[in-house]
Amino acid sequence: MNRSEIQSLIEEKFPNSLIVNENLQGNQIEIDGQFWKDIATFLKNDPKLLFDQLECITGIDTGDDGPLQSRYNLHSMELRHKIEVIISLDRDNPSVESIEQIWRIGDWFERETYDMFGIVYEGHRDLRRILCPDDWEGWPLRKDYELQETYHGIMVPKVKEEEGWE
Amino acid sequence: MGVLENKFNDNIVVGSLDKFLSWSRSTSPWFFQFGLACCAIEMMATAAARHDLERIGMMPRSSPRQADVMIVAGTVTMKMALRVKKLYEQMANPKYVISMGSCATSGGPYWQHGYHVLKGVDLVVPVDVYVPGCPPRPEALIEGLLKLQQLISDERPLTRKLA
Numbered sequence: 241m242n243r244s245e246i247q248s249l250i251e252e253k254f255p256n257s258l259i260v261n262e263n264l265q266g267n268q269i270e271i272d273g274q275f276w277k278d279i280a281t282f283l284k285n286d287p288k289l290l291f292d293q294l295e296c297i298t299g300i301d302t303g304d305d306g307p308l309q310s311r312y313n314l315h316s317m318e319l320r321h322k323i324e325v326i327i328s329l330d331r332d333n334p335s336v337e338s339i340e341q342i343w344r345i346g347d348w349f350e351r352e353t354y355d356m357f358g359i360v361y362e363g364h365r366d367l368r369r370i371l372c373p374d375d376w377e378g379w380p381l382r383k384d385y386e387l388q389e390t391y392h393g394i395m396v397p398k399v400k401e402e403e404g405w406e
Numbered sequence: 407m408g409v410l411e412n413k414f415n416d417n418i419v420v421g422s423l424d425k426f427l428s429w430s431r432s433t434s435p436w437f438f439q440f441g442l443a444c445c446a447i448e449m450m451a452t453a454a455a456r457h458d459l460e461r462i463g464m465m466p467r468s469s470p471r472q473a474d475v476m477i478v479a480g481t482v483t484m485k486m487a488l489r490v491k492k493l494y495e496q497m498a499n500p501k502y503v504i505s506m507g508s509c510a511t512s513g514g515p516y517w518q519h520g521y522h523v524l525k526g527v528d529l530v531v532p533v534d535v536y537v538p539g540c541p542p543r544p545e546a547l548i549e550g551l552l553k554l555q556q557l558i559s560d561e562r563p564l565t566r567k568l569a
Contacts, residue, residue: 372522373485380521387521391484394529396521 241321243267246289253282259328270326277337277363283314283323284342290318294339297349299357301383308334308382310359329359338364356381424564431474431500432559435551438473438497439466443480445507445541452544464551470496475554476531477547481509481516482524494531502558504550505533508540515540 257275291314338361351370358379508514516523537550
């Protein structure tokens with residue numbers, strides 16, 4: 241099943257949930273975040289779609305004042321088709337519904353994206369940082385990330401020449 | 407040993423207790439078995455059959471309480487830095503630290519843009535020997551360990567140092 245067929249299935253079930261975007265390539269579709277959990281359940285369970293595998297969740301910072309994006313790569317083992325779902329999020333308050341209880345692997349994927357981009361997955365049962373320390377400040381993969389100067393008294397960016405380090 | 411020489415039976419050796427202590431320490435520095443990144447693979451190779459660290463008296467111990475030497479083998483992240491410090495504090499005196507590889511020494515390839523990497527383990531624990539390389543070959547680590555043994559055997563633990 242190709243992208244336009246999947247799009248029309250979603251459009252039929254959830255009117256006005258798709259966002260028209262000329263820049264989409266390949267098998268990407270962009271949707272409105274407020275429908276996401278219902279659409280995800282639909283994508284997983286509909287007998288024509290059967291996306292039983294969540295391959296990856298990626299966060300993307302589009303830079304400047306552009307939105308953050310949460311992207312989901314879905315694959316169907318059964319029907320052998322793929323789709324990439326894109327959800328654009330507000331930069332100041334990025335939050336989207338969690339699909340951790342639909343695809344269980346989403347648990348760690350969402351924690352990682354939260355760790356790196358600060359995207360809050362509403363309804364996630366254990367949303368903590370996964371790679372950085374729990375008390376780390378800031379979201380490292382955002383383009384406007386500013387590194388903290390010390391961490392528990394340890395200097396983080398060691399600038400040997402300028403700051404008087406020997 | 408001047409006047410004391412040949413005064414005893416054949417099976418008695420006379421020497422300085424100071425030298426004896428540092429000699430015995432230097433010939434059995436047991437190292438703490440933990441690795442952080444790819445350097446740990448080289449450390450394992452060093453301890454394994456081909457390079458066989460036990461021939462110079464070193465053997466891996468799994469507890470900081472039993473170890474004399476900590477080989478910091480690999481990239482120290484900020485998260486790990488606190489734990490490395492804690493492990494160092496758990497070791498009993500006398501204790502020594504070897505910084506193995508360029509990551510542990512200076513941050514290595516993460517020097518400029520690695521927000522998560524400690525720029526040198528000497529920021530949290532005192533280091534005795536630095537072994538360069540990325541990662542160092544077992545021969546290089548062995549040279550570092552022999553340098554450390556030299557360092558230990560030059561110590562005089564019972565001699566009070568006059569300023």
